[in-house]
Amino acid sequence: MNEFEKSVQSKRNDAVDSAVGFVVSFGFFTTLFAIATVIHFLAQ
DSSP: OOHHHHSOSOOSOHHHHHHHHHHHHHHHHHHHHHHHHHHHHHHO
């Protein structure tokens, strides 16, 4: 067995980390889109 497989630093599920990263980035870009849409309508 590989040395790194014996001493794992984190035993968390990678799918959970991937889902959190996706939700955070999706929320960030959704917030940017909402702010840009509000500014667009206020500028008219």
